[in-house]
Amino acid sequence: MARNAVIFHGTGANPRVCWYPWLGRRLAARGYEVRLPHHPELNVEPIGTFLPKVLAGQPFDEDTVLVGHSGGAALLLAVLEHIEVPVAQAVLVAGYATRPNDSAEPVLQETYDWAAIRAHVRDLYFVNSRVDPYGCDEHQGRAMFERLGGTQIVRDDGHFGDHDQPYDTFELLDRLIP
Template sequence: MNRTAILFHGTGAHPDVVWLPWLRQRLTERGYTVQVPHYPGLNVEPIATFLPKLLANHSFDANTVLVGHSGGAALLLALLEHIDTRVGQAILVAGYCTPPTTEDEPVLQQDYDWAAIRAHVRDLYFINSREDPYGCDDTQGRAMFERLGGTQIVRDDGHFGDIDQPYESFELLDRLID
């Protein structure tokens, strides 16, 4: 069985920040084909024009695991709504479905087809912190959980990695991924 993991960085980030390199190595050691694409247009370009490019760059199937951090987690909502298959797992770390601050959030859609999102993922996890400095907090996780089900995990870990928050490993993610 060929298992694939696609890890999406957050807004203004890149594949070599926080726990992304660590998780890539762990999953590679476990036999996954791991993709950690760099998308500088994430949460800069409107989702309506950004998403088709993303969908054209990747393939998805029942053995695909999606992990997104912050803006990359918000991106997973649109991705899951618009793919035409069901993936194995999606883990949204510090994700959000409504603007967490007064900043513009081009990664968000105006609304979501929650039933389509749910139909396109077997296991869904939301990991949020009660103390997220960007508003990607447990209330955002709860809003997604209430619409989609799955599993909500609430921690007290800030943004799970940021410029001023080194977060070089994330053991919980390694344990959650099949």
């Protein structure tokens, strides 16, 4: 069975910015079927109506790798809770499970079934920065890690890409995904 990877961009972003296309090319070169869906309604539309559209648009199986950045990483929590089959790996970059700042966060659920999330992913990574300007920091990563296990990686790399932080490559992610 072919391995597949889905890379979810962050709030207000698109699949053509940041390290997303670079990682997509790296994974495709290793034999992954890569999808970089564009979700302009990410963190705009409430998760209750947004999530079914995301789930309907993507096949998930035991060989799937999920990567999410910022709002896309927060989306992965809901995806992992509600999919039918465990995926191989999920990497949440600048992820969060509670409001990281004063902005509305419609991508977040009111509560999470942490046991269901953990049961639906074999290998889990949280990559956060101590100097994230939006509050998607190591404390957010630690809160998820304490509920889900996996591996937490803490860096000092801002938001790992933003309108004012070019981040065209992300070697760490390339090494984390087999």
